[in-house]
Amino acid sequence: MTRSTETAALHPEVFPALRSWPGEVVVATGKVLPNALSIPRYVGLPLNAVAENGGVVYADRELELAPAGETAREFEQDYIRRHGSLGWGEHDLVNRWRETEICVAPEHPREQVEEVADDHGLDVVYTGYAYHVKSQEVDKGGGIETAAENLGLDLDDFVAIGDSENDVEIFQRVGTSYAVANADDPAKQAADAVVDANCYRGFLEALDLASDL
DSSP states (O other): OOOOHHHSSSOHHHHHHHHHHOOOOOOESSHHHHHHHHHHHHHHHHOEEEGGGGEEEEEEEEEETTTTTTHHHHHHHHHHHHHHSSSSSSSSTTTTTTTSSSOOOTSHHHHHHHHHHHTTTTTEEEEEEEEEEEEEEOHHHHHHHHHHHHHHHHGGGGGEEESGGGGHHHHHSSSSSOOOTOOOOOHHHSEEESSSHHHHHHHHHHHHHHHHH
C-alpha cells in the first residue's frame, strides 16, 4: 500500500497557515534532513526539524544524530544480499542522504523486511511510503523531546498533527495531538482527536481546532 499523490503533496494552502501559527514550528518526518528543512526554509520559518523518524534532529542551530547509522548500513548490505535490492531502482534517492536508518520499498513484504531487521536488532516502522529500518531506541517522540530541549520549550505546549504509525510516539509525548481522517489506525488510536477531513484539509482543520485551545 502506498500513499496517494494528494497525501504526498504539500498543498500551498498549508504555507500561510504555518506562517501564522503563533509558536515554534517543528517539522517531524521520516524523510531525510534536507527534505525536512526545505519546508521551513521555503515557507519562511526557522529551520527546526526532526528527520529520519527521530534519528536526526536540527533545532535552534544544533544538530544531533542517533548512533545507528553503521548498523543500518549492515542491514542494507545483508538485505540486498538476501533479496537483491531495496526496491528503489537504479538511483536510490530515498536512501542517498539517509544517515541513521535505511528504507525499503513498500512493494516488499513487511515480514521479509522484519526478518532481516530482527537479525540486526532493528525495528521496522511503516509510513505509507516505505519501511523504515531503524534503531529500537529511536522514534519521533524522542526526536521532538530533543528539539523541545534545544528550543527551551515544554512538550505540553506542543500540538502534533500526523497520519502514520510513526507518529504514535510523538502523539504520546506532546500536549495535544490530532490524526487526520485518512491516518493509519495506530495513529488514530494514539491521537487525542481525529479530525473529519483527509490529507492537507485535515491538517488545516486540526490547526483551526488547536488555535482555539
